[in-house]
Amino acid sequence: MNVVRNLVIGTIAAIVVTALLLVVFLGEPARMKETTNAQLGESIARGALGYDAYCGGCHGQRGEGLAGIYPPLNVKDMWSDREDIAFYGTLEDYVQLNISAGHPASRMPSWSVEFGGPLREDQIMDLTNYVLNWQGPQPPGVRLELAGPEPTKPPQGTPGVVVTTPEAPTGEGDSAKGEQIFVQSCSACHGASAEGGSLGPTLVSADQAAKDDDFFRETITNGRPGTAMPAWGPLLGAQDVEDVIAFLRSRQ
Amino acid sequence: MAESAEEKKPFVEKARGFTNEWLTSVLGGMSPKDMRELLQGEPPGRPNPRYKVHNVSFWFHMKPRWYPKSVTRISYTFALGWISAFLSIVLGVSGFILMFYYTPSTGQAYGDILTILGNVYFGKTLRDFHRLGAELMVAVVMLHMVRVYFTASYKQPRSFNWTVGVSLLLVTWLFSYSGYLLPWDQLAYWAVTIGVSMASSIPVIGDQLSLVLLGAPAVGQPALLRFYALHVIILPLALIFIFGIHYHKVVRQGISKPPSVDAGDKPDKERVSFLPEVFSREALWVILGMLALFVAVWTFFSAPLEMHADPQVTPLHSTAPWYFLWIQGLIKLPDIFGGIIEGKFIYGIVIPGIVIGLLIGLPYLDRGPARRWKDRKGMVAIGIVTIILWVILTYMGTPAYKAKASAEEEIALEFVPYDRHGEINEVPWDQLIDGDYGTENFTESSVIAVDPAHSGSEAGEPPEQLIEFMGDLSKAMEKDQDDLPGGVAMVSIRIWQRELKRVDIKITWQEEGEEQEFFQHTYIHRAFAPH
Numbered sequence: 002m003n004v005v006r007n008l009v010i011g012t013i014a015a016i017v018v019t020a021l022l023l024v025v026f027l028g029e030p031a032r033m034k035e036t037t038n039a040q041l042g043e044s045i046a047r048g049a050l051g052y053d054a055y056c057g058g059c060h061g062q063r064g065e066g067l068a069g070i071y072p073p074l075n076v077k078d079m080w081s082d083r084e085d086i087a088f089y090g091t092l093e094d095y096v097q098l099n100i101s102a103g104h105p106a107s108r109m110p111s112w113s114v115e116f117g118g119p120l121r122e123d124q125i126m127d128l129t130n131y132v133l134n135w136q137g138p139q140p141p142g143v144r145l146e147l148a149g150p151e152p153t154k155p156p157q158g159t160p161g162v163v164v165t166t167p168e169a170p171t172g173e174g175d176s177a178k179g180e181q182i183f184v185q186s187c188s189a190c191h192g193a194s195a196e197g198g199s200l201g202p203t204l205v206s207a208d209q210a211a212k213d214d215d216f217f218r219e220t221i222t223n224g225r226p227g228t229a230m231p232a233w234g235p236l237l238g239a240q241d242v243e244d245v246i247a248f249l250r251s252r253q
Numbered sequence: 254m255a256e257s258a259e260e261k262k263p264f265v266e267k268a269r270g271f272t273n274e275w276l277t278s279v280l281g282g283m284s285p286k287d288m289r290e291l292l293q294g295e296p297p298g299r300p301n302p303r304y305k306v307h308n309v310s311f312w313f314h315m316k317p318r319w320y321p322k323s324v325t326r327i328s329y330t331f332a333l334g335w336i337s338a339f340l341s342i343v344l345g346v347s348g349f350i351l352m353f354y355y356t357p358s359t360g361q362a363y364g365d366i367l368t369i370l371g372n373v374y375f376g377k378t379l380r381d382f383h384r385l386g387a388e389l390m391v392a393v394v395m396l397h398m399v400r401v402y403f404t405a406s407y408k409q410p411r412s413f414n415w416t417v418g419v420s421l422l423l424v425t426w427l428f429s430y431s432g433y434l435l436p437w438d439q440l441a442y443w444a445v446t447i448g449v450s451m452a453s454s455i456p457v458i459g460d461q462l463s464l465v466l467l468g469a470p471a472v473g474q475p476a477l478l479r480f481y482a483l484h485v486i487i488l489p490l491a492l493i494f495i496f497g498i499h500y501h502k503v504v505r506q507g508i509s510k511p512p513s514v515d516a517g518d519k520p521d522k523e524r525v526s527f528l529p530e531v532f533s534r535e536a537l538w539v540i541l542g543m544l545a546l547f548v549a550v551w552t553f554f555s556a557p558l559e560m561h562a563d564p565q566v567t568p569l570h571s572t573a574p575w576y577f578l579w580i581q582g583l584i585k586l587p588d589i590f591g592g593i594i595e596g597k598f599i600y601g602i603v604i605p606g607i608v609i610g611l612l613i614g615l616p617y618l619d620r621g622p623a624r625r626w627k628d629r630k631g632m633v634a635i636g637i638v639t640i641i642l643w644v645i646l647t648y649m650g651t652p653a654y655k656a657k658a659s660a661e662e663e664i665a666l667e668f669v670p671y672d673r674h675g676e677i678n679e680v681p682w683d684q685l686i687d688g689d690y691g692t693e694n695f696t697e698s699s700v701i702a703v704d705p706a707h708s709g710s711e712a713g714e715p716p717e718q719l720i721e722f723m724g725d726l727s728k729a730m731e732k733d734q735d736d737l738p739g740g741v742a743m744v745s746i747r748i749w750q751r752e753l754k755r756v757d758i759k760i761t762w763q764e765e766g767e768e769q770e771f772f773q774h775t776y777i778h779r780a781f782a783p784h
Contacts, residue, residue, distance in 0.1 A: 008292070134753065
C-alpha cells in the first residue's frame with residue numbers, strides 16, 4: 002500500500018469533488034426554476050385529467066360551459082366577481098376556494114374532502130392550475146371538436162353541435178341508444194354504468210327502480226332543484242330521454 | 254538588536270515546546286516529528302509511536318492497530334462491510350438534512366418532496382443521494398452476507414456475530430421499506446399497502462398486527478407518522494446499537510483469515526499497520542466513494558417520484574422494492590392448501606420466516622470447522638442453489654411474469670399512460686403534431702399528410718420520433734395479435750390549451766364477432782416534454 006500515492010490521489014479527488022460541487026451550485030438556480038416549471042406543467046396535465054373526470058360533464062370538455070346553466074371557464078372575466086365580494090386573496094386562492102367549497106347559491110358543489118367532497122387538496126390545486134391556464138392568450142390551432150376517436154366526441158349541447166328541440170318521442174325507448182347517450186352525458190356524475198359516482202347518486206338501486214318513468218322523465222328534462230342535477234331538456238330530445246330511461250330500466 | 258534577540262529566544266523556545274505539546278495531544282500521542290515521518294512514508298521507530306494513537310484517541314481506539322496482511326486483500330472481502338458502514342454515514346447525514354424540509358403529514362409530504370426538488374439548493378442532489386445510498390446499502394449488505402457465507406467466515410468463534418449480522422440485514426430492509434412510504438406517492442402507498450396486507454394474513458393476530466403497524470385499518474396519516482418515527486428514530490437507534498455489537502466483535506475477533514491461510518496452506522506472517530497504510534487507503538476510499546455517488550446522481554441516477562398517493566386509483570402494476578420481489582414471486586406460486594390457509598400467509602410470512610430463521614441458525618447448523626470450498630462442497634452447492642432460486646423468484650416477482658393486465662391496457666400503459674412515463678413522453682414537443690394517426694397502413698407520409706406545414710421539429714424535417722413512436726406502436730399491436738385479433742390503434746393529438754396537448758389512444762379489435770374498443774388519454778405540457 003502506497004501511502005503517498007493514496008494521499009495524492011485523495012487530495013486530487015477532493016479538489017475535483019469541491020470543484021464539481023461549485024459548478025453544480027452555480028447551476029442550481031436555473032435547475033430549480035426549470036423543475037418548478039415542469040412541476041407546474043405536470044400539475045396542469047394532471048388537472049386536465051381531473052377536469053375530464055369531474056368538471057367537464059357540466060362545464061364542457063373545453064371549458065365552454067353550458068349556456069345559461071353552467072358558466073364557461075375559458076373566458077377572461079370569469080373570476081372578476083371576487084372584487085365585488087371583498088375577497089382579498091389572489092386569483093388562485095379564489096379559484097381554489099370556489100372548487101373546494103363550491104359556489105353558494107349555484108349548482109357548484111363543494112369538491113374538497115374538507116367540505117364533504119371527493120377531492121384532496123393537491124387535486125384541487127391541479128384543477129386550479131388547469132382552469133387558470135385558460136386565462137391569457139391561447140395557442141393558435143385549438144380545435145373545438147374533441148380529440149380523437151369517436152367516444153370522446155363532445156357531449157351534446159356543446160357549441161357547434163345542433164341542439165334538438167323538444168318534441169314528442171317518436172317511439173319506444175331504445176336501451177342501446179340510451180346507453181350511448183348516458184355514457185356521453187350522464188356518466189361523468191352517475192358513473193359509467195349508472196352505479197353512482199362522485200356527484201350523482203346510483204340510479205340502479207331498488208329505490209330508484211321503484212320510481213316510475215314520469216319521475217325520471219321530469220328529472221332528466223327539468224333537473225332537480227337544490228341538487229347538481231341540471232335540466233337536460235334543452236339538450237336532449239324527448240326520444241333521447243326515453244332511450245336513457247329504457248337504458249336505466251335495463252340496468253335496474 | 255542582539256539583546257532583544259537574546260531575550261526572545263526563550264520565548265520562541267517556549268512557544269515551540271508548547272506547540273509540540275499541543276500538536277502531540279491533537280495527533281493522539283504522536284510528536285510532530287513522528288507525524289512528519291509518517292507522511293513521508295518512513296518506517297516507524299521502536300516502540301512504534303503510531304500504535305500509541307490507538308490508546309490515546311477515542312476514534313482511533315475503535316480501529317485495530319494492525320491487520321494480518323491476508324485480510325486486507327480487496328479480492329478477499331471486497332470491503333463490503335466497510336462500504337456498508339460508509340453508506341450508513343452518508344445516509345445518516347443526507348437524511349438528517351432532508352428532515353429539515355419534510356413534514357410527515359399526508360397533506361404536506363408530497364408537496365414537501367416537490368419543494369425539495371424545485372426550491373432547495375442541492376435538494377435534488379440530496380434526495381437522489383439518499384435514495385441511491387439506500388439502494389446500494391441494501392445490495393451491499395446482502396453481498397456482504399454472501400461473501401461471509403462463501404468464505405465460511407461465520408464459523409466459530411464468529412457464530413454469534415453472524416446472527417448479529419443477519420439482524421442488521423433485517424434492520425436495513427426495514428429502514429429501506431419504511432423510507433419507501435415517506436414521499437407519499439403512488440409507488441410508496443401501494444407497496445406498503447401490499448406489504449402490510451401480508452402481515453394481516455397471519456391467522457388470529459394478523460388484523461391486530463396490521464392495526465399496530467398502520468394505526469388505522471388502511472394506510473393513512475397514522476401509518477405515515479409511524480413509519481416516519483420508525484425511520485428517523487427507532488431504526489437509527491437500533492442500527493447504532495446492533496452495529497456497535499457487530500463492529501466490536503469484528504475488531505475483537507479480527508477479520509476472519511482467508512480459508513487457505515486459516516488451513517495453513519499459505520503463510521501469514523506479514524502485518525499491515527492501520528497508521529498510515531490502512532488509514533490512508535480508507536481516507537482515499539471515502540473521497541472516491543463521495544465522488545462516485547456525486548457523479549452518479551448528477552449523471553444517470555434520479556430517485557423516482559410517482560403521482561400523489563391515491564387510495565382510489567390502483568396502479569396497473571404495483572411492485573415491491575427489488576429486494577422484496579422474491580417474496581412477491583413466491584406469492585404468485587399456486588396455492589397449495591386449497592384456500593384453507595391463505596397463500597399470502599404461507600408464501601409471504603411462513604416461508605420468508607423460515608428462510609430468515611435458517612439464516613440466523615446457519616452457524617449452529619453447519620458446525621464443522623472446514624472452511625475451504627473443497628472441504629464443504631455441500632454448503633457451497635446450497636449457497637449457489639439459493640442464489641439461483643432467489644434470482645428466479647425475483648424475476649417472478651416482476652410484472653413481466655404472470656401479472657400482465659389485459660393486452661390493450663398494457664399497450665395503453667406503455668404508450669400513452671396517465672403518469673408521464675410512457676413512450677409518448679419521449680416524443681419532443683414540436684413533433685406532437687395535431688392530427689389522427691392509425692397503426693393500420695401507417696407510413697411516414699401519413700404524418701406529413703396531416704399537416705404539411707408542421708412537417709417536423711424544424712421546417713421541412715420529418716417528425717422522426719413521432720414516426721418512431723407509431724412504428725413501435727404498430728409492432729406492439731402486431732405482437733399482441735393473439736389477444737387482440739384484427740387490432741388497430743388510433744392515436745389522436747390535439748392542441749388543447751396554452752402549452753398543453755392532449756393525446757388519445759383508441760384500440761379496437763375483434764372479439765367473438767364483435768368489435769371491442771378501449772380508450773385512454775393523457776395530457777402533455779411543454780414544460781415536461783422533451784425538446
